[in-house]
Each structure stands twice: as structure tokens, then as C-alpha cells.
Amino acid sequence: MATEALEAIHEVARRHKMTYDEYRILKDWLISVGEDGEWPLFLDVWLEHVIEDINTSHRTGNKGTIEGPYYVPDAPEMGSHAKISMREDEKGESLRFQGQVRSTDGTPLGGAKVELWHADADGFYSQYAPGLPEWNLRGTFTADEEGRFQIDTLLPAPYQIPTDGACGKLIAAAGWHAWRPAHLHLKVGSQGHEQLTAQLYFPGDPHNEDDIASAVKPELVLDPKTVDGIDGKVVDYDFVLDPLS
Template structure:
């Protein structure tokens, strides 16, 4: 048996997951047509550069620090970690700006490990997982409605999350392709019921360029346990969110700054040790002023 065949999720490397996230992003961009006016590009680029200039002046950056910065930026690219860097430290502000108009459910960041077209599981189903998938069983029920009060039958609820060791399928070796990734379609009343396992808190990859920044700045690399979702229905804005669990030690200091009080679940303990939670979504209808969201 070859080394490749015997590798497990614990052999995951930041450069490998980073390269995978970069390739997935490039594939998505090939299908996107974006024509940003030159004056808007100029305005944002100039402001970004001026912000960097202000940091240099404020902290009296030395040439040694400047060279270290250049070396680090090059390493981020070589490790394929730009999706990780931007999604951890930048995306939460982009998400806030683009969803500030919404009256329905709060959203959160997508993160770098979304994969479209996860297997369909119906309105009442179990997410694909290994027969011996570790973790506390979790049954999640909910309803998708519109801000108009209408139940949204046929809405899509895409769910993905890390396993109990903090690894995502398709971004770590040894995991089945669609492990803990599934698409659920609501019934006529907009309801769904999903069986999965509760994920655990995890550290973002620390053996690459992002990890070097974390170590140099004496930050921590932890994200609280969370479920990723995308909820969509015809005529309504796509909602991307992460759902969190109460009592997690990193809800208050999430490295990605993505936790919102409205996104914290209220699970109930069962006699058999399993957990149940009821949490639904309210979607905003698309309007002429709706921005493009993820």
C-alpha cells in the first residue's frame, strides 16, 4: 500500500488545504463575470494603499520589517493561503457591509472550504458520514420562511462542517469525498430535519504562512465549533451563515470574528446523550437594490 493510500486526516498540511481552497476559488471565478468600473477600482485601491501607508508611518516600519513583510506575503501565495487569510481576517467585514440592509436572519462568513453540489438528502435526512463517525449525535429541525411570512417549500439548505478532529472533507486526506456535506430541500411547509454530529472547536492551519503570522503576533488560532449553511429559495437573497454552540470558550474570541449572538443555538440534551436543536431561517426577498451576496 502506497504512502498516499495510507495517509489520514492527521497528515493534512496547510499548503495542501491552501492549494485546494485556491483552486476551488479559481474555478468559481472562471464562471463569474465581473466588470468593475475603473473609477471604483481606483478608489478602493487608493484607499487600501493609503491605509497601508498610514500603518507604515504610524509604526515607523523599518526596512528589516518591510523585507520580512514581503517575504511573508510571498509565502502566503506559495502556500496557497490567500483564501484562508482573507476569509479569516477580512471576510467578516465584507459580510457585514453586504447584509446590513436585511430584515431576515443574520448571516456570517462562508470561509474557504465550501464545496457546491453536495449530495441531496431530501427534507428529512442524514448528512453523509462514516459508519463510525465520532461526535455527539445532533438532530436539527427548522423552517425556512420569507420576511413576508410565507413558508418557503423547496428551499435549499446546504450544510457542511468539520469532523470531531477539526478537518473538512476534500481538504484533508483520508476522508470520504462528501463526509459531513449535504444538501436538504424543505417540504411544502418549508420544514427540514437533519441528522448529523456536533462538530468540535478547531485551530485553523498553523504550519503555513498564516500560522507564522499567528505565532509572530502571539495570537491564538482557534475557531469555535460551528455548522456552515447556505440557505436559498427562488426570489430570495442567498443566506450564508455559521451556527455556534453555547458555552464554547472561543465564542468570545473567535479568530475569524464571525460569531453573532443571533447565530448561537440552544441545543437540548436527550436522555441518550444526543442533542436536538430547533433553528430556522427567514430570507429577504430579492429587490432591485439587493447586493450580490454569498
Template sequence: MSDTTTASAAASGASATERFQRDKSPYAAVADTPKERVDTLAREVLGAIHDTIRRHKVTYDEYNALKAWLIQVGQDGEWPLFLDVWIEHAVEDVATEHRAGSKGSIEGPYYVPNAPEQGARGTIPMREDEKGSPLVWTGRVTSTDGSPLAGAKVELWHADDDGFYSQFSPGIPEWNLRGSFTADADGTFQITTMQPAPYQIPTDGSCGKLIAAAGWHAWRPAHLHVKVSAPGHELLTAQLYFPGDEHNEDDIASAVKPELMLDPKPSADGTGSTIEYDFVLDRA
């Protein structure tokens, strides 16, 4: 089982930062950005900060507290957490507003590429004594014209019943609750996993200090992370949610959308739940 006594925001944040630096190459994608656009974006962001300072008469004590907090965010390795929780949802809205297919959502800081392949019908890697309620998900991947996307890739990852992600918290097997599934000739797939539980984002680091100081809550509703891809189509990144969760309406990451809500049904054998959820991908 996961060693929840030693999981910490600092360890999770450091892992997220290291993973981002290793798996992403962000600068190459914007190397040709015109100086005029950089100038516009930088000036408007700074201008918004200046306006806030002037409008609310920010004091030097408050300014120095902010400076110390920003430094601590970096030392804790929590920039991926901070940006993905409070900023990414707006970027995702802009990036996908043109799409006619399935709605997406944020990736979050805990994605890991190259999860083990499980075929079109399989069980996600998990511990023999994995806590939680079994969940069987049947779905289909099609293009916007309705044609099935044979060989479409569905990557799934989610937290365990204690709210921790493998490779970002200690004591959890490397690929626990992480898997890749390949749709069959009809674009269908079936995944057996465990229903995740709601969890709080790490609160013992810098992000937790902000949450406490602002009087916010730190909860994310239970969700499944997915990436769905097929040749000639745009990559879809999404999170799928469960009805009745008390934080669907006030998710700290502002990532819940009505189109991403699941409809679980009791399984025939009474041991868990089943869901049906399909994806429609836009052509690239």
C-alpha cells in the same frame, strides 16, 4: 477515519485555492466597475498601509520580512484562508446590512457546491464510525412576510471531530459531513448529523507564522456552515454556534453573532442533542 497525521496547512491551502479558482468567477461580476471606484479603493487601501508604516516607523527589515511572508502566503496557497479568516467578516457585514431576515456570517474557504441531496428529512453523509455526539436539527424556512418557502434548499457542511473538512484534508470520504436538504411544503426540514468540535485553523503554514509572531490564538469555536436559498429570495450564508464554547467571544475569524447562537437540548433517547433553528429569507 481521517488521516490526521498527513493533514497540513499547505495541502489544505492548496485545495482551497484550487477550489476557489475552479468554482468562482469573480472578475465577471466586477468587469463594469468604474475606474473611479477602483482608483478610490486602491488609493485608500494603500494610503492606510502608508499611514501605518509612517505612524509606527516600520523598518526595512520589517518591510522585507513582510514581503517574504506575502510571497510565502501565495506559495502555500493560503490566500483564501488568510482573507476568509481576517477580512471576510467585514465584507459580509457590509453586504448584508440591508437585510430584515436572518443574520448571516462568513462562508469561509471550505464550501463545496453540489453536495448530495438528502430530501426534507435525512442524515448527512458520514462514516459508519464517525466520531462525535449525534445532533438532530429541525428548522423551517420562511420569507420575511411569514410565508413558508417550500422547496427551499439548505446546504450544510462542517468539520469532523478532529477539525478537518472533507475534500480539503486527506483520508476523508469525498462528501463526508456535506449535504443538501430540500424543505417540504411547509418549509420545514430535519437534519441528522454530528455535533462538530472547536478547531484550530492550520498553523503550519504562513497564517500560522503570523499567528505565532503576533501572539494570537488560532481557534475557531464549533460551528455549522449553511447556505439557504429559495427562488426569488436572497441567498443566506451563515455559521451557527454552540453556547459555552470558550472561543465564542474571541473567534479568530470574528464571525460569531448573538443571533447565530443555537440552543441544544438533550435528545429524548439520551444519545445526543436536538436543536431548533429557523431561517427567514429576504426577497431578492
């Protein structure tokens, strides 16, 4: 695989008749990715979606997508029906996210773990931005005996990936934008089943069609509704997990 990757780079250089000046710019940029600590960002944004497609192509349950760079394990346990950790004055529209975890044969998966994390209304993640409580908008929820869960949180905001380092230079040079659509991150797992990693998106976001990370799939776009007696929006979304082979 390493040889094929190098051969692909060689072909690009030949096709575009790369000059030594261009080569030096490329070499300096690759060095700056490491110096800026942005290799995880670069790989998660521009490569992970392909790796995810390859490694989950066999699944018949829910579609997943990339994890991204902002996952933190061991978020506090909240139970099956709970409000996620947030500041008292947290900005944003209320969102109730609820559903059921099942196996592909329809069996409810009681005790399944649902990890949820997302950006705040300003597009920032706790533990990756200053001034936020450690577990802000992060939690682990355990489905009840019927595999059901209900999580009260807030609608996240779209945000730009960092543009002040080497990845930002690439974006500017290529004439791309740096935006990710608003999304919820989830990891869902149950004993004897493959863990699902997903990002769930919202209809009408202008960057669903041109996500810088190429991670949006039609099956991952939610359908929020207004329900009498409940503040904000309500989303019903079930997870179907593939058994381990």
C-alpha cells in the same frame, strides 16, 4: 478604493516608523502567503467578516456570517428529513437540526435548499483532509411544502486553522491563537430570495468570544436541548430569507 488602501498602509508604516529590515520581513511574508497558497485562508479569516457585514446590512431576515474556505458545491441531495452522509464509525454526539424556512412576511418557503457541511470530531473537513469520504458530513436538503427540514448529524468540534504556513507565522508574530469555535456551516436559498450563508455556533465554547475569524454573532449561537426519545441533542432553528429587491 485601491488608493485608500495603500494610503492606510502608508499611514501604518509612518506611525510605527517602519525600518527597512521590517519592510523586507513584510515583503518576504507577503510573497510566502502566495507561495504557500494561503491567500484564500488569509482573506477568509481576516477580511471576509467585514465584507459580509457590509453586503448584508440591509437584510431584515436572519443574520448570516462568513462562508469560509471549505465550501464545496453540489453536495448530494438528501430530501427534507434525512441523515447526513457519514462513516459507519463516525465519532461524535448525535445532533438533530430542524426548523422551517420562511420569507420575511412569514410565508413558508417550500422547496427551499438547505446546504449543510461541518468538520468532524477531529476538526477535519471532507475534501480538505486525507482519508475522509468525499461527501462526509456534507449534504443538500430540500424543505418540504411547509418549508420544514430535519437533519440528523453530529456535533462538530472546534479546530485550529492551519498554522504550518505564512498565516501561522502571522499568528505567532502577533501573539494570537488559531482556534475557531465549533460550528455548522449552512447555505439556505429559495427562488426569489437572497441566499443566506451562515455559521451556527454552540453555547459554552471557549472561543465564541475570541474566534480567530471574528465571525461569531449572538444571533448565531444555538440552544441545543435534550428531548425524550431522541439520542443526543436537538436544535430548533428557523431561517427567514429576504426577498430579492
